[in-house]
Amino acid sequence: MDAVLLNSLQKSFGEVRAVNNLSVAVHQASVYGFLGPNGAGKTTTLRMIMNIIRPDSGQIRIFGGSSVEQAKARIGYMPEERGLYRKMTVAKVLAFFGAIKGLTGNELSGRVSHWLRRVELMDWASKKVEELSRGMHQKLQFAVTAINEPDLLILDEPFAGLDPLNTDLLKAIMLEMRNDGKTIIFSTHVMHEAEKLCDSILLINKGRAILDDSLSHIKSQRSSNVVSAELEGDTDFIEKLPEVKAVESDGHNFEITLAGNVDTQQLLKALVERLRVQRFEVKVPSLHEIFVDLVGASNAEDS
Amino acid sequence: MQKILKIAQREYIETVKTKAFLLGIVMLPLIIVVIIVVMKRMSPDKTGPQPPVKVAVNDLSGLLADEIKTSFDSHNQKNPNRQIQFHKLEIQQNSDAVEERARNNLRQGQVDVYVVLDRDVLDGSGKIHLYTYKQKASSIDILSTIEYIFYKTVVNQRYKMQNLSQELLEKLRNVPIERVEIGYAEGQDRVQNKTDTVLKMMVPFFFMYLMFLGIISSGQHMISSVIEEKSSRVIEVLLSAVSPFELMAGKILGLAGTGFTLVSLWAGAAFFTASSQGLNIDVTAELVFYFAIYYILGFLLISSVLAAAGSVCNTIKETQSLMMPIMMVFIIPLVSWFKVVQDPNGTLSRVFSFIPPLTPMVMILRLSSGSEIWIIEIIASIILLAVTVLVAMWGAAKVFRAGILMYGKRLSVREVCRCLLQS
Numbered sequence: 001m002d003a004v005l006l007n008s009l010q011k012s013f014g015e016v017r018a019v020n021n022l023s024v025a026v027h028q029a030s031v032y033g034f035l036g037p038n039g040a041g042k043t044t045t046l047r048m049i050m051n052i053i054r055p056d057s058g059q060i061r062i063f064g065g066s067s068v069e070q071a072k073a074r075i076g077y078m079p080e081e082r083g084l085y086r087k088m089t090v091a092k093v094l095a096f097f098g099a100i101k102g103l104t105g106n107e108l109s110g111r112v113s114h115w116l117r118r119v120e121l122m123d124w125a126s127k128k129v130e131e132l133s134r135g136m137h138q139k140l141q142f143a144v145t146a147i148n149e150p151d152l153l154i155l156d157e158p159f160a161g162l163d164p165l166n167t168d169l170l171k172a173i174m175l176e177m178r179n180d181g182k183t184i185i186f187s188t189h190v191m192h193e194a195e196k197l198c199d200s201i202l203l204i205n206k207g208r209a210i211l212d213d214s215l216s217h218i219k220s221q222r223s224s225n226v227v228s229a230e231l232e233g234d235t236d237f238i239e240k241l242p243e244v245k246a247v248e249s250d251g252h253n254f255e256i257t258l259a260g261n262v263d264t265q266q267l268l269k270a271l272v273e274r275l276r277v278q279r280f281e282v283k284v285p286s287l288h289e290i291f292v293d294l295v296g297a298s299n300a301e302d303s
Numbered sequence: 304m305q306k307i308l309k310i311a312q313r314e315y316i317e318t319v320k321t322k323a324f325l326l327g328i329v330m331l332p333l334i335i336v337v338i339i340v341v342m343k344r345m346s347p348d349k350t351g352p353q354p355p356v357k358v359a360v361n362d363l364s365g366l367l368a369d370e371i372k373t374s375f376d377s378h379n380q381k382n383p384n385r386q387i388q389f390h391k392l393e394i395q396q397n398s399d400a401v402e403e404r405a406r407n408n409l410r411q412g413q414v415d416v417y418v419v420l421d422r423d424v425l426d427g428s429g430k431i432h433l434y435t436y437k438q439k440a441s442s443i444d445i446l447s448t449i450e451y452i453f454y455k456t457v458v459n460q461r462y463k464m465q466n467l468s469q470e471l472l473e474k475l476r477n478v479p480i481e482r483v484e485i486g487y488a489e490g491q492d493r494v495q496n497k498t499d500t501v502l503k504m505m506v507p508f509f510f511m512y513l514m515f516l517g518i519i520s521s522g523q524h525m526i527s528s529v530i531e532e533k534s535s536r537v538i539e540v541l542l543s544a545v546s547p548f549e550l551m552a553g554k555i556l557g558l559a560g561t562g563f564t565l566v567s568l569w570a571g572a573a574f575f576t577a578s579s580q581g582l583n584i585d586v587t588a589e590l591v592f593y594f595a596i597y598y599i600l601g602f603l604l605i606s607s608v609l610a611a612a613g614s615v616c617n618t619i620k621e622t623q624s625l626m627m628p629i630m631m632v633f634i635i636p637l638v639s640w641f642k643v644v645q646d647p648n649g650t651l652s653r654v655f656s657f658i659p660p661l662t663p664m665v666m667i668l669r670l671s672s673g674s675e676i677w678i679i680e681i682i683a684s685i686i687l688l689a690v691t692v693l694v695a696m697w698g699a700a701k702v703f704r705a706g707i708l709m710y711g712k713r714l715s716v717r718e719v720c721r722c723l724l725q726s
Binding site for chain 2: 077087141
C-alpha cells in the first residue's frame with residue numbers, strides 16, 4: 001500500500017496554475033524528495049496533502065483512505081512557515097502539541113523528554129520559546145512534528161536555516177525513522193541534501209512533474225556517455241576506436257566521450273584487451289546536474 | 304472533543320496568565336472604588352468650611368426683616384461650614400439707583416446673591432427675586448437653601464398675619480410615609496428607603512453592564528489570540544493536528560471560560576461589597592441561571608463573529624475597522640437600558656429581545672428588572688439565540704478556514720461571501 005497517493009491534482013490561484021495534473025505514489029518506508037525551483041508548487045502540494053488548502057480537482061489518498069482528518073494522528077507535518085507559541089516554555093509547547101495529537105499521561109511526558117533529548121534541547125526545557133535561537137527553534141519545530149511518532153512525516157524545507165551540525169543531526173533522525181518503517185516526504189531545492197537522503201524523487205517545475213522515479217533508477221538511466229579511466233600502456237589507439245567520439249587526457253587519467261548509444265562495457269572490453277586498466281568509472285551525473293538540465297529544458301520548452 | 308478541550312485549556316491558561324487579563328480584573332473594581340471615594344470626598348457634608356455666602360436683601364414689603372434675620376441665624380447655627388452672611392438689608396428702597404448699585408455690587412463680587420422681596424409678597428401676588436452674577440456650579444446647592452429660607456420666612460409671616468399657630472400647622476402637615484416591599488413569605492417584609500429604589504434601577508443595569516464588559520473583553524482576547532497565531536505562523540502547525548473547526552471551537556470555549564471567570568469575579572466582588580455595605584440585593588437562583596445561559600450564548604455569538612473577523616485580518620490595526628460596527632450593535636442596549644427597565648414588557652423591549660445580538664443583554668435587563676416575563680418568551684428568545692449561534696459558528700468556521708492561511712492581504716467582502724457559499 002502507498003502511504004500517499006496523488007491522482008491528477010490541480011490547483012490554481014487566480015491565473016496561476018500552482019499545481020498542474022500531478023500524480024504521485026509515495027511508497028511506505030521510503031524517503032521521498034519533492035524537488036523543484038522556488039515557486040514550483042512544492043509547498044502547495046504538501047498543503048493539499050494536509051488538507052490545509054483544497055485541490056480544485058483530483059484525489060488524495062493517505063494510507064489508502066481518503067480522509068486526512070482521520071489520518072492526522074499518524075502524520076507529522078512541519079510547514080515551511082515556522083511558528084510556535086512564543087510565550088510558552090519549550091517543554092510546554094512540546095507537551096501541548098503532543099496532547100492535541102492525541103498523546104496522554106505517561107506516554108506524553110515520556111515522549112516530551114525523549115524528543116527534547118533527541119534534538120539536544122533538554123537544557124532549554126524550561127526556557128521560553130522566544131529565547132531560542134533560530135536553529136534551536138527549528139529543532140524544536142521538528143520535535144513538535146515528530147512528537148506523536150508519526151507513520152508519515154511531511155517536512156517542508158526541513159534544513160532551511162540549520163547549521164551543518166544540526167543538519168546532520170536531523171538527517172540522522174530522518175534516516176533512523178525511515179529504517180523504523182516510517183515514510184518521509186520532504187521538499188527542498190538543495191540537491192545534495194536530497195541526493196544523500198532520498199529513495200525516490202519527484203522533480204516539479206511550474207506545477208508539473210518532470211521527473212518521478214527512484215534515485216537509483218534515475219541515475220542508471222541517466223548514466224552519461226562519459227567514462228573516466230586511469231590507463232597504463234600505449235593509449236593512442238583509443239581515439240581511433242569507432243565507439244569513441246573524443247578523448248581528453250591528463251597523464252594517466254582519461255576522459256573518454258562515447259559516440260551515440262554505445263555500451264560502456266564494449267569500451268571496457270576493448271581497453272582491457274590492449275591495456276592495463278587501473279580505474280574505470282562511468283560518470284554519473286549529479287542530481288544537481290540533472291536538475292539544472294531538466295528544469296532548464298522544461299523552461300526552454302515553455303518559452 | 305479531546306482536542307477541542309486541550310486547545311481550550313491552553314487558551315484559558317495562557318490568556319489568564321497575561322498581564323492584560325490580570326490588569327483587566329483589577330482595573331474595573333479599582334475604577335469603581337476611585338469613583339466612590341472621589342464622590343464621597345465631593346459631597347458637601349464631608350468638605351471643610353467654605354467661604355460664607357454674602358447676601359444683600361431689599362425688603363420692599365418692610366415687614367420681613369426680623370424674620371429673615373432669625374432664619375439666617377438658625378441656618379448658620381446648623382451649618383457652621385457654610386455660613387450665610389448678611390451684606391446689607393435695605394427696607395423699602397424702591398428706586399432705579401438702588402437696583403443699579405445692587406447690580407454693580409453683584410458684578411464686582413461684593414455680593415453673591417441679591418434678593419428682592421416684592422411689596423405685595425405677603426398678599427400672595429408678589430415674588431421673591433433672586434439675582435446672581437456668573438453663578439458657580441459649587442454654589443447651586445446654597446442657592447436653593449437661600450431660596451428655601453426666604454420661602455419659609457414669607458410663609459411663616461403669612462401664618463402670623465392670619466393668626467394661625469405655626470406649631471399646629473406643622474403638626475397637621477406631618478404625615479410619615481413608609482414604603483414596604485413584601486417578600487415571598489411572612490416575615491420577609493422590608494422597609495424601603497431611598498437607596499432601595501435606586502438599587503432597583505441599578506441592579507439590572509449592573510447585570511447588563513457586566514455582560515457587556517465580559518463579552519467585549521473576551522471578544523478582544525479572541526481577536527488578539529487569532530491574530531497572534533496568524534502572525535507567529537503557529538496556525539499551520541496547529542492545523543496539521545486539528546481541523547479548523549476544532550481549533551475555532553477550542554478557542555471559543557477557552558475564551559468563554561476566561562470571560563466567565565472575569566464576570567464571576569466581578570459579580571462576586573460586587574455582591575460581597577454590596578452586602579458588606581448593608582445593601583440588600585435580591586438575586587434569585589433563577590436569575591443567575593438565566594444570566595449564565597444568556598451569557599454563554601451571547602459570548603458564543605460574538606466570539607464566532609470575531610474569530611471570523613480576526614482570521615481575515617493580519618494585524619490588530621486591521622481588525623479595528625471591523626470591530627467598530629460589531630461593537631456598535633452592543634452599545635444599543637447600553638443606550639436604551641432606561642427605556643427597557645421602565646417598561647420591560649413594552650414593544651421596544653420585546654422587539655430588542657428578538658434581535659439575536661441584543662437578546663442576551665436586553666433579556667437580562669428585563670429579567671432582573673423584576674417584572675413578570677412570559678416563560679414562552681424566554682424560551683423562544685433562547686431558542687432563537689441558540690439557532691443564530693449555530694448559524695454564526697457554521698459561517699465563522701468557513702471564513703476562519705479560508706482566512707487563517709491568507710497572509711499579506713485581507714479577504715474582500717466578496718471573497719468572504721464566496722467562502723460562505725462554498726460547501
